Amino acid sequence: MNAFRIALANIRFPATPDESVTLAEQAIAQASIERAGLICFPECFVPGYRGLGKSVPPPDPAFLERAWSAIAAAAAKATIVGFQDKVQVDPSEDNIYSPGSGRRVFQTGPLTFGVAICHEGWRYPETVRWAVRHGAHIVFHPHFHLAEPGSYRPSTFADPANSFHEKAALCRAAENTCYFATVNFAGAGSPTTSAVVRPDGTLLSYQPYGKEGLLIADIDITAATGLLAARYRLQ
Numbered sequence: 001m002n003a004f005r006i007a008l009a010n011i012r013f014p015a016t017p018d019e020s021v022t023l024a025e026q027a028i029a030q031a032s033i034e035r036a037g038l039i040c041f042p043e044c045f046v047p048g049y050r051g052l053g054k055s056v057p058p059p060d061p062a063f064l065e066r067a068w069s070a071i072a073a074a075a076a077k078a079t080i081v082g083f084q085d086k087v088q089v090d091p092s093e094d095n096i097y098s099p100g101s102g103r104r105v106f107q108t109g110p111l112t113f114g115v116a117i118c119h120e121g122w123r124y125p126e127t128v129r130w131a132v133r134h135g136a137h138i139v140f141h142p143h144f145h146l147a148e149p150g151s152y153r154p155s156t157f158a159d160p161a162n163s164f165h166e167k168a169a170l171c172r173a174a175e176n177t178c179y180f181a182t183v184n185f186a187g188a189g190s191p192t193t194s195a196v197v198r199p200d201g202t203l204l205s206y207q208p209y210g211k212e213g214l215l216i217a218d219i220d221i222t223a224a225t226g227l228l229a230a231r232y233r234l235q
Helices: 017-033 061-074 119-123 125-133 165-174 227-231
Strands: 003-010 038-040 106-108 111-115 138-142 179-183 195-197 203-206 213-220
Touching (some): 003 017, 003 179, 003 195, 017 038, 017 061, 017 213, 125 138, 125 165, 125 227, 165 179, 165 195, 195 213
Parallel strands (some): 003 038, 111 138
Antiparallel strands (some): 003 213, 195 203
């Protein structure tokens, strides 16, 4: 077994951009105490996800530069090792975000990982498969999923009464023989939560719904063979 410890930041939606940096720094410090080698935050945690009933100030490049520097310092990094933007933007987000271009995988120690953001991971299996075919042992899936009025409030991950989203997480891992780590904000009545899925599609662990904190998980890199992703025939 070649173990690697990860942390998923299942924390509340920041009240302000400045609080997003503070919360990120606190989560990084706690992940270090827990001896995690990597931490993942929900989608657009800094400065906060725009739209969906949330009030976030207009884009501020100067703030983002300061935020990235502060968070990098908290992670004891002197440089940025790479960037992965959201490439496939949901039509409902067209007036909020512009899609990025290109995909890449990242390396930290023995672990290679990829990123598929929000509905990229839910609805487009090829976003996860691409990363695994390029060596990723795990694909991180930051997202933002709020409770809707009158919606079902799950208490168990991938409950059949819940929406399709968490079942999709199990599928992304199983169909690619990789780990899949999905990361949401902590919120009352949240329809999805942060979780880690094994390469055989079974659940490794999940954060209790609505409970703020870090989900710590030890993954076995050798189990993420990418076998099924490698067998997929590209068209």
